[in-house]
Amino acid sequence: MKENKEENGCSTSDESIAKLENSSCCSSNHHSENGNNPFPILIQEKNNCCSSNSSKETVNEQEKISCCRPSPTSDNKQKNNACCNSETTEDKISVKTNCCSSNNQQTKDTISNSLPPGEKMAYRVHGMDCPACAKTIEKGLSTLKDIAEVKVNYSTAKMQVAASNADAFIPIESEIEKLGFSIEPLNQNGNIKTFEIEGMDCGSCAKSIENHLNTLSSVKNVSVNFSTGKMKIEHSNSVEDIMTEVSKIGFKASLPSNNQSIQTHKNKNENGLVILSGVLIALGFIGSFNGVSTMMSSILYAIAMVISGSKPVKSAFYAIKSRSLDMNVLMSVAAIGAALIGEWLEGATVVWLFAIGNLLQTKSIERTRNSIRNLMDLAPPEAWIYVGSEIIKKPVEEITVGDIIFVKPGDKIPLDGEIIQGESSVNQAPITGESIPIDKNIGDTVYAGTINENGSLEIRVTKLVEDTTISKIIHLVEEAQEQKAPTEAFVDKFASIYTPVVFILALAVMAVPSLLGFGTWGEWFYKGLEILVVACPCALVISTPVAIVSAIGNAAKNGILIKGGTFLEKAGAITAIAFDKTGTLTEGKPKVSEIKTINVSEETLLSIALTLEGFSTHPIAKSIVLYGNEKGIQPKNGELYKSIVGKGVQATIQGDIFYAGNLKLFEEMNVDLEDIKKHIHEIQNKGKTVVIIGTQNQVIGIIAVSDTIRDTSATALEALKQSGVNQTVMLTGDNEGTAKMIASEANVNRYFAELLPEDKVDAIKKLQNEGHKVAMVGDGINDAPALATADLGIAMGGAGTDTAMETADIVLMADNLDKLSHTMKLSKKALTIIKQNIWFSIIIKVLALVFIFPGWLTLWMAVLSDTGAALIVILNAMRLLKFKE
Template identity: 65%
Template structure:
């Protein structure tokens, strides 16, 4: 192993490459277990409350694993939540119950994951006591049902009564008529929030409904009926708009599931019959007509066609399929009719796994979200106590009237609710993860989304990641014969070999329409090559050792040296007394690699590093042509871990990109593991934190860009929420803020935060 080399002051331009070798560490230990759960990264919050979804609740990758034999974890759809505080109210119902091992309610996805010993009916009953409706998601239900559309009639009636009361106060009617209209407006629009507030108080929770109801009751006590009615109507309007906006983010996942048709055409004797996909069995033959979506994963047994795999991999170019090729549910058959043997049941298809992993990811709290939730839990009771103190203390010590300070305390109650702050992070994360899934990228949780947004260095495995992963002919030279004849001889010699280089040569010859000769006396020369007799002459194909007895002209020697330095493996063709030509074979750089790496640089990633076990010459050639800034050559698998650690010690937050199988140690050691080619590969889905479903790097720049944008929007939301709260608090005491403006500032801020987060749904790949 060469000693470590590093050029000082190496430029970051794509044309500059620095070669480094890493000394192996003794007894390197790497956790090779699948990382389906949120990894314990150095930068992740280690507090127990950082992950609302219990770790055990996400152990299985099977999409139907809402409950499995080894656990009592169940998933429920929850209806009726108005904001993130409602989720906390439900959780408090079950905290401290010895029969409930863990509970996590996610407002963004409308789901509750719980590990419990109670009967399901009791859980549903207790959730209803908290003012919400729970529905157990069964094995076949892979998504929460759409929330019922909120009926606008109470909101409309409340608004009409509010308007009538306001009009009557200007048209000479008695004050009693106006008050009566305001009271009816409050009762009509405030019934649901008051009911929710009652259940929240029973659960010893202070949510927005409690604070708003207290403010309205207080306004009524001091005779501010117009203020109270206005507060109720604005609050109801804000809730309806928030619910509609959140439902749009949830719909992005439902749209994924709707990609796979519910029925399949099954071939029975001489006719086609439509059968629900849930009733299909493994091994059955289904028929996919041109233009139809493929209902289940399978293998082509009859026909050829091109298939649009964009719903799975995000690739825009259709992929040609022939007999033996795999096809995936939800993809579109564009041309010929295909007969496909079913290889996965409805709940086990690739699209089902994607949906399950995405929904699971949306339920995991990111470190920022966990911090905000903890902050809100402390902040809300403190401000509630401050509101009570504001109502009582100043008038007691003679600084003003009871009515004046009581009103200020009510304003403080309304301002106290941190709805916009609590919702600032989860909606952004749900939107970003949904967008990524639509473009063929699986991000397994908010923690990984945040990490991806902070990455400063990306390490790439060479073989199969930057390159195609299989050798192909890159150069051919014939000296004593024609190229056709040279290929014919090479084809004949290499046909029976299973070596990848031999396969590359025979495939190349076949693609050129070369006809092989009749060979006899095949003999394998171990470590050197192969020989056979054709038309009375013995021909050889092999490496330099096989022809070392021949005098090789300087021109050929320089040619051989140049090709080897460029990363080629050479096969010389000749006889015992002369050379006829050579064929160079190499692992080609992927067509999309250079463009992808340029796109990654544009996102602000500082270091693009290649890790390979190949020799110095091959590594240098690939590095120069791909545009990486550094490379580590001649690495054993455990030394790739050392290379990752070296980058981390330099101060980088490092992502590792590999195939998810051979690169498992390096993927585990990196701050972020990214696997390629996840379509149909369970190992890739299990091992990495982010999975690129296509077998290329095309979507990686989009992933980094989306993650950075998500981080930016989360910061915008948090600062906006805090500034609005601070401004409202300041404006209370100079008597500038009114009760209805306080409501408008809170619900308006929450709505703006949601709309800002939903911009992530429209980020293009």
């Protein structure tokens, strides 16, 4: 359900907290004390902010009640009791804040390095339903022995604890349970870090790093992802120790940084070494035809081998030590073997081609990885912020929730927030993928990374830099890229068996035939070396992950979040898509579509309707009030308002009792409906809701309200059919007439009407039983059971809802269906390219193996077939980055 329950005046969500009114706790008249105040005085909301709907809140109840009082002048107390006080001591600017939120506290809570030095632990807290709960936990745990500091962030449900020794963490869980909550550790007795790894050119490199680090007692868990070039490791030793261990195996580990100058310098050095090796090989080769001694040529080849081969040989040593058979091992053995049998040119050419291939692969794969890293540059690192009457520039990391930032026309918006002054068009393409700018006014939400087109804006910050929508997108996409798709997992398993089998085969070819008298030892040893090179399944291993990363990156730039390769693959196999009606196929906002008056003017009818519906919170009543306001209609003076549950409302207007309600209400009052009953049924058969206005004696008019279909729904569904989806299905709780009309307008194949939430699950299962692979499209909140039951859950409008971003498999950031067909076509294209890559890799390997035995394949050709195939596979996968519908 989209509605949030409210008990004792405290809402269970930040959104509803901001909307609660007509309570007394936080009532406060704020006035500007500075004549130069650049902001309008904002209306303060009246909320009973600190009450809780849970019995566990009885602890320190008095403290929670006092949080809504004006903040004391003491700096210390202000930090602890700033819950609902929105007036800062610095500039006296009155700022509307979410009830019970503390700007200072929220800022500190999310910065773990603000904790004092010593032992630290992070936890996820379950059961908090008001920011006051966070304060309760902080106070409760601060009394424990050896606990130095506790920081609880209600918004992220995370807790950071600093203690003087490790034993101090033991009683925390039981103490939390006493307070009525539960926790789970986020970094159990470890130090979880993410490193960027440089130098990996194949998936086997990642496995070698994992195997090597797993031999260390200080490493609890390690995961290296070749596609993203990142390593997540849980360790108890220092960061420098980890970097050293990774360097031993021939790679470089570094903490994430935006500084690319070091990497650029490193690439130039590698380029220079490869060029130098090539020159030496060329000189040796030319010299062998110009009377230069064989010894001199061999020396040049040997120097070239050392220059190009030192890195792979070093990596091979540690790979063998950690019981890995990666490409470095195979190539090193091949090169050294060639040198042992006097094939210096072959050996030098092997390592040189291998180095060139690695260099080209690295450059190509980096372009793929940067498709997501470039998202990080969308939001500016600094923002203009008001301090008193001055505007200064500050890093976004130093800006807190509630601060006011100023954004000039043409600038990027640095943080998520709410417009409090100004209006403009904002280009939201980085978030939603929509290229058409959206008009934004006071009260509208804006997102970090979007572009302010043409008007100056003053924005109240609502999220810290690490919590912005763009940050969440980057985080979710990186997580998605690190998850293995079923095809990738299968290929990895196949490669793990293939490589050792072919390695053993190569050793057998080197030894067995010559022992049996079939040819010379040197001849078969050379063939064995060729098989070793062919044994490296580099192209095959790369074939899937690069395609997955490219496709997910493409989707992210188009406002589509795909949570992993598994869901990308599933999307391409979908044959039926079920849509929730309200808010998905339709706008979800009822609008007045028809008015019929009887013996009164339309203006009079609307004036009476406005009077009756003005105090109702029902969506239909709101739509009538909105329509009347847009027409400039003024309500009449009414009194004695009364709600008639399930039927309508009544009020006394100028001495007469008027009613606004459904047909049942007027039938019970025995009002003559003979003349209009037929018309009412006609309207209802069109899927519209009828509101009858009248007295106990007569009806003075009818107002028809309907939920209008989205402009994009019909075209989006047509595009889906063209992309290969056979069945489009609508699920709705509306009556048959309404469902039939909407289904016709939306151009769906089938519809299921009069459904309860659990009935939608049955409808999904029915489609699955018919043999369809089913995707469910909803808002990610009230369609959760159906989304979970479907083969693929797709949520709409993720830019406005954190829940949608977390619950669905795929999230359309824009609140429309335009991008759905792009998702399906992108998935099908990705699957096609993955199959192409896999078959190409296998065919190349088979041909290479076949050509070895007749003697048609040389060692350098074997290397070229391996590195060349890998490069072709990468370039083929990179086409997905630029795929357009």
